Amino acid sequence: MKLSHDQLADMYHRMWLIRYFEESARSLFQENMIRGTTHMYTGEEAVAVGACAALNRDDYITSTHRGHGHCLAKGGDPRRMMAELLGKVTGYCKGKGGSMHIADLDLGILGANGIVGGGIGIATGAAYSADLRGSGQVAVCFFGDGASNQGILMEAANMAALWKLPIIYLCEENQYAEFSPSKPFIAVERIEVKAQAFGLAGVTVDGNDVLAVYEAVRRAVERARGGDGPTLLVAQTYRLEGHTVGDPLTYRPKEEADEWKSAERDPISRFGRYLTGEGGFSEKELETLRQKAQAEIDEAIKFAIDSPEPEIAALWEDVTA
Amino acid sequence: MAVRQLRYREALNEALHEEMARDPSVCVLGEDVGRYGGPFQVTRGLFDRYGEKRVRDTPISEEGFVGIAVGAAMTGLRPVAEILYIDFSTLAMDQIVNQAAKARYMFGGKARVPLVIRTQGGGGRGNAAQHSQSLEMWYVHVPGLVVVQPATPYDAKGLLKSAIRDDNPVIFIEHKLLYNTTGPVPDEEYLIPIGIADVKRPGNDVTIVATSRMVLFALKAAEELARQGIEAEVIDPRTLKPLDVDTIVRSVEKTGRLVVVNEGHLTGGFTAEVAARVQREAFDWLDAPIMQVATEDVPLPYNGRLELEAIPNEQDIINAALEIVYRD
Numbered sequence: 148m149k150l151s152h153d154q155l156a157d158m159y160h161r162m163w164l165i166r167y168f169e170e171s172a173r174s175l176f177q178e179n180m181i182r183g184t185t186h187m188y189t190g191e192e193a194v195a196v197g198a199c200a201a202l203n204r205d206d207y208i209t210s211t212h213r214g215h216g217h218c219l220a221k222g223g224d225p226r227r228m229m230a231e232l233l234g235k236v237t238g239y240c241k242g243k244g245g246s247m248h249i250a251d252l253d254l255g256i257l258g259a260n261g262i263v264g265g266g267i268g269i270a271t272g273a274a275y276s277a278d279l280r281g282s283g284q285v286a287v288c289f290f291g292d293g294a295s296n297q298g299i300l301m302e303a304a305n306m307a308a309l310w311k312l313p314i315i316y317l318c319e320e321n322q323y324a325e326f327s328p329s330k331p332f333i334a335v336e337r338i339e340v341k342a343q344a345f346g347l348a349g350v351t352v353d354g355n356d357v358l359a360v361y362e363a364v365r366r367a368v369e370r371a372r373g374g375d376g377p378t379l380l381v382a383q384t385y386r387l388e389g390h391t392v393g394d395p396l397t398y399r400p401k402e403e404a405d406e407w408k409s410a411e412r413d414p415i416s417r418f419g420r421y422l423t424g425e426g427g428f429s430e431k432e433l434e435t436l437r438q439k440a441q442a443e444i445d446e447a448i449k450f451a452i453d454s455p456e457p458e459i460a461a462l463w464e465d466v467t468a
Numbered sequence: 469m470a471v472r473q474l475r476y477r478e479a480l481n482e483a484l485h486e487e488m489a490r491d492p493s494v495c496v497l498g499e500d501v502g503r504y505g506g507p508f509q510v511t512r513g514l515f516d517r518y519g520e521k522r523v524r525d526t527p528i529s530e531e532g533f534v535g536i537a538v539g540a541a542m543t544g545l546r547p548v549a550e551i552l553y554i555d556f557s558t559l560a561m562d563q564i565v566n567q568a569a570k571a572r573y574m575f576g577g578k579a580r581v582p583l584v585i586r587t588q589g590g591g592g593r594g595n596a597a598q599h600s601q602s603l604e605m606w607y608v609h610v611p612g613l614v615v616v617q618p619a620t621p622y623d624a625k626g627l628l629k630s631a632i633r634d635d636n637p638v639i640f641i642e643h644k645l646l647y648n649t650t651g652p653v654p655d656e657e658y659l660i661p662i663g664i665a666d667v668k669r670p671g672n673d674v675t676i677v678a679t680s681r682m683v684l685f686a687l688k689a690a691e692e693l694a695r696q697g698i699e700a701e702v703i704d705p706r707t708l709k710p711l712d713v714d715t716i717v718r719s720v721e722k723t724g725r726l727v728v729v730n731e732g733h734l735t736g737g738f739t740a741e742v743a744a745r746v747q748r749e750a751f752d753w754l755d756a757p758i759m760q761v762a763t764e765d766v767p768l769p770y771n772g773r774l775e776l777e778a779i780p781n782e783q784d785i786i787n788a789a790l791e792i793v794y795r796d
């Protein structure tokens with residue numbers, strides 16, 4: 148399906164938003180303004196943005212520990228996200244969740260997750276709920292290639308297939324899981340073939356091509372909404388940064404990352420080339436979109452820094468309903 | 469006896485190297501424990517020395533590899549499985565609680581499950597609700613399991629070696645904020661028996677029982693109390709189950725006062741267990757209510773100020789002690 152000029156512009160803008168958000172998160176982490184750990188989505192922007200472009204505002208997603216990109220792609224507010232990273236009361240979770248737990252239930256974002264595979268059941272449950280309520284919503288479950296080895300995938304996907312639930316299991320094959328390449332830990336060459344065992348439709352897509360991701364997710368969503376059941380969609384991409392900020396990356400060749408960093412492969416550069424060619428955008432338009440994203444992130448940082456910390460009393464709030 | 473200063477992580481690493489060299493049935497499984505040497509570098513060098521069959525890098529499949537470790541333990545191996553955060557041990561709960569812990573009793577004493585599950589817990593690093601828990605009490609509750617929680621490099625090494633030689637499933641819980649702490653470790657081989665507490669500091673006025681990182685806070689609190697003329701005896705049970713109640717009771721007989729400190733939550737926690745045991749066995753010696761210092765009954769928050777408030781610290785221990793020594 149053809150995307151409008153505005154839609155394409157929005158996607159390009161969001162990819163930059165993610166890129167700048169992550170770069171800022173890294174600097175803030177290095178300046179000790181972010182605690183714990185932060186996982187960067189840099190280089191995988193096309194997956195989240197392509198997928199969420201095929202979703203409605205009320206559709207659901209579940210995210211991962213590497214979740215900033217999913218949240219921004221689904222329409223999350225960078226100011227409230229950045230405030231959360233800084234533990235501020237204006238953050239999405241009032242400063243109590245941090246980088247790994249951002250959620251915006253009003254936008255169907257059912258949370259980032261600190262547990263690898265932790266979103267798989269929840270996304271399937273959201274699809275069950277949508278089906279039972281007859282709401283027409285779908286759920287997209289983002290998870291990693293490493294997470295594809297968690298047992299819950301087999302259990303949940305089987306039920307999703309049995310019950311023809313409106314869900315897309317979107318595996319981000321970024322080629323690494325923590326401090327190891329992911330391939331030596333998956334017994335099949337292509338993750339997609341797991342779909343067959345689970346009774347899902349299986350599709351593999353170039354995860355650095357935002358339009359290819361969009362098209363694949365759009366089709367899977369169509370299937371899902373039409374009652375034709377779930378899809379396992381594998382988006383092949385690359386984790387440009389370390390597992391966390393500060394990862395010395397001793398376990399992978401620098402040349403490999405450099406190659407993926409090249410303009411030829413970088414998902415934003417690739418999309419930019421499409422937009423100025425076939426897409427009919429001018430360089431100036433793209434530059435304006437990039438600058439807009441940068442300004443929004445700068446503004447988000449300022450907002451976060453200027454925001455107050457939670458009161459101590461907040462510690463005991465929201466434990467139970 | 470020659471003694472070196474070692475980090476907690478290095479002491480654990482030495483224990484693994486020594487036990488793997490000593491006994492070919494010892495094997496190691498877990499995520500990134502092999503080629504990478506472990507996310508906390510505790511398994512460093514094992515892969516190169518003992519090869520990929522004895523040091524298995526696993527996929528992210530906690531239930532699977534813990535189950536494999538249980539089966540391997542029942543059939544002649546002594547596996548040491550690493551679960552990166554104790555929070556993720558929940559994914560392997562069936563294998564630990566229903567399988568490993570039960571096999572021996574359920575099968576009429578025939579099975580042996582010489583398994584160690586190494587993991588780490590605790591907060592204080594801004595890792596938020598799913599990476600900061602202190603779930604030791606869940607395992608203390610289960611008959612058939614041994615639960616060990618070392619606070620110093622010396623204890624870590626000696627207890628890990630004993631845990632590996634033990635014929636029971638041992639939940640061996642390290643602390644993420646202890647890995648870089650240093651302490652004396654002898655050159656010579658030594659073992660620390662499971663089930664024996666250690667008096668970390670003698671004193672006559674109040675007994676402080678503390679576990680894991682809380683031992684460090686308790687020792688600091690004791691220094692401050694000493695400046696105020698109160699001599700605290702600090703006891704680290706080191707093994708939470710079986711618990712060395714005798715050492716604690718003997719101390720309480722001397723001091724008449726007890727503060728129990730543990731990083732788990734207050735409700736249904738380890739402090740309650742110790743308090744219950746001591747009031748029964750040392751009731752006549754107690755001169756004051758037993759004080760519990762534990763983590764607030766809330767999930768661990770990300771924000772630093774809130775997290776500090778949630779987890780016990782030196783001052784909380786001092787306050788608890790002062791409250792029951794009745795001095796002005």
Ligand SMILES: Cc1ncc(C[n+]2csc(CCOP(=O)(O)OP(=O)(O)O)c2C)c(N)n1
Binds near residue numbers: 213263528559
């Ligand atoms: C249940 C569980 N096991 C282990 C971890 C530690 N851990 C965090 S991220 C990660 C790697 C995940 O790899 P993948 O699913 O490929 O996602 P990616 O980081 O590549 O986005 C691991 C092992 C965890 N958070 N949860």
Ligand SMILES: [Mg+2]
Binds near residue numbers: 292321322323
């Ligand atoms: Mg991955």
